Amino acid sequence: MTEQGGMGPEPDGPPAAEPPAAHPVWRSVHKVTPILNAWKVVVAVVAALIWQLGDNLRQFSELWGAIESYRTTALLVALGVVVVVGAIAAVYSALAWRRMKFAVTSESVDLHSGILFRRQRHARLVRVQAVDVVQPLLGRVFGLAQVRVETAGGNESNVVIGYLRDHEAHALRNEVMARAAGVDAPVEHPASGEAGPxxxxxxxxxxxxxxxxxxxxxxxxxxxxxxxLLVIGVAVLVVVAVLAETTAPIFGAGPGLIGWVFYLWGRFAGEFHFRAAISPDGIRLRHGLLETRSQTLPPGRVQAVRLSQPLLWRPFGWWRVRINVAGYGGSEGQQRSEVETVLLPVGPRGDALTALWLVLPDLGEEDVPGLLDAALEGDGEAAGFWTSPRRARWVDPIGWRRNGLRITGTALLMRSGRLVRSLVVVPHERTQSLAIRQGPLERRLRLADLLAHSVSGPVTPIAYHLDEMLAQHVLVEQAERARTARAAEGPEEWMRRVGVPHGPATDQGSGSS
Incomplete structure (x- = not known):
């Protein structure tokens, strides 16, 4: 007879042990990473020393005379300084390298670094907007690259891992993209309790x-x-200098002209050998002359697209395509943003439409050719565009008939510009918010601009000078349309959503791009 409340019969064997918790696999970067990361500081210090020596040239000549008198002693002192600095750099690099670890788990990408001030970066995979493999010029010399994990939280939340060997960087890119897409990796639990490979x-x-x-x-x-504009500016400065019989205007405008030249050079070097491809991972972009960059934009991460055509490009039929991606807009200066947000530097209309198709394969219309003709080169109400009323010519006498707004089943199309043609396309599910803007003159003319807010970037979606009643009507309808599209978008793990086979390799390594 068994007493109630007792423990009951004992099991035949010992209780089953619970599986050990998964441990992150902490990996090290290349040993020269601290040195490569510190080169900018070294260049800045050398530049400051040269500047100071230039301001004190007389003292420098006197110092050089003293060095000639005590040549051997000066040589030994210089050698000692080099040895001390080299030792300090070696110790710092060793300590910094030991503290710089990264790991990729099923939920995040983590990076630990710092000696005096320790930093821990944590990027959730569901927030990953892009993964870039970057090879700066100095990194290419050593065959090394960085992996930049761009997230939706801005520059402060991005994770930069490097330096790694080139094939290791591409393998890490593949792993981050696969995990972010929802591909499960096998978890190993060695007997030692340490994380497996x-x-x-x-x-x-x-x-x-x-x-x-x-x-x-x-x-x-x-x-x-x-x-x-650069040529016109230089010509004006030369004329002013000749008339004033002084070169002061040219030297005064020197920094601005140099900045302009560097901007043009940055565009050439950054967009050199540009290629775009499509894969289950998303859109892959490769470009760069001195610094090579391999970008991977997962599906659905592009927030807005802008196709533009300057007046001088029109005889050749060339277009330029730029995009907004969360994580790119506010990162490390304007020059890097110029390079990262280009989907097509320059190309014929067919290439520009291919670039648009990479972002938005379905425009949600039956007559797509007619819609694109009206959007890129047309004006007026062709293809169902809502345009600015005739009274808008008082605030926009040149382009008022070109301004237009068209809503399709999948996107918002905003066209503008007579001298520089522009078409902005915003998928409904990427509309962050909507607003109406009116200036004093627009209020008097009963006009309004409709803004579809996007993430920070080069594309600003604005439908200019619409009738104010139409703008209010579109704002209400588009807000509901965007909310419905976001609700139907599905999970962030896109490969699980579309069923793309992409799993861990067994006997095959990761290829490099």
Whole structure:
């Protein structure tokens, strides 16, 4: 007879042990990473010393005379300084390298670094907007690269891992993209309780869609508004200098002219050998002359697209395509943003539409050719565009008939510009918020601008000078349309959503791009 409340019969064997918790696989970067990361500081210190020596040239000549008198002693002192600095740099690099660890788990990418001030960066995979493999010029010398994990939280939440060997960087890119897409990696639990080796993911196949020849890129820069303004500015300065019989205007404008030249050079070097491909991972972009960059934009991460055509490009039928991506807009200065947010530097209309198709394969319309003709080169109410009323000519006498708004089943299309044609496309699910803007003159004319807010970037979606009643009506309807599209978008793990086979490699390593 068994007493109630007792423990009951004992099991035949010992209780089953619970599986050990998964441990992150902490990995180290290359040992020269601290030195490569510190080169900018070294250059800044050397530049400051040269500047100081230039301001004190007389004292420098006196010092050089003293060095000639005590040549051997000066040589030993210089050698000692080099040895001490080298020792300090070696100790710092060793300590910094030991503290710099990274790990990729099923939920996040983590990076630990710092000696005096320790930092821990944590990027959730569901927030990953892009993964870039970057090879700066100095990194290419050593065959090393960085992996930049861009997230939706802005520059402060991005994770930069490097330096790694080139094939290791691409393998890490493949792993981050696969995990972010929802591909599960096998978890190993060795008897020692330590984390097992990191799994290897095969690189997803791709198909090249766009390529920009170097001669077309150079020609586009020669015909760009930036270079035209630079030439006009230099000509005006020369005329002023001749009339004033002084070179002061030229030297005074020197920093601005140099900045302009560096901007044009940055565009050429950053967009050189541009290629775009499509893969299950998303859109892959490769470009760069001195610093090479391999970008991967997962599906659905592009917030807005802008197709533009300057007046001087019109005889050649060239277009430029730029995008807004969360994580790119406010990162490390304007020059890097110029390079990262380009989907097509320059290309014919067919290439520009291919770039648009990479972002938005379905415009939600039956007559797509007619819609694109009206959007890119048309004006007026063709293809169902809502345009500015005739009274808008008082605030926009040149482009009022070109201004237009069109809503399709999947996107918001905003066209503008007579001298520089522009078409902005915003998918409904990427509309962050909507607003109406009116200036004093627009209020008097009963006009309003409709703004579709996007993330920080080069694309600003605005429908200019609409009838104010139409703008209010569109705002209410588009807000509901965007909310419905976001609700139907599905999970962030896109490969699980579409059923793309992409798992860990067994006997195949990760290929490099």
């Amino acid at each position: 990191a799994p290897t993911f095969a690189e997803a196949p791709e198909r090249e869609m766009l390529r920009v020849p170097a001669n077309r890129l150079v020609a586009s820069l020669l015909l760009s508004p930036s270079l035209l």
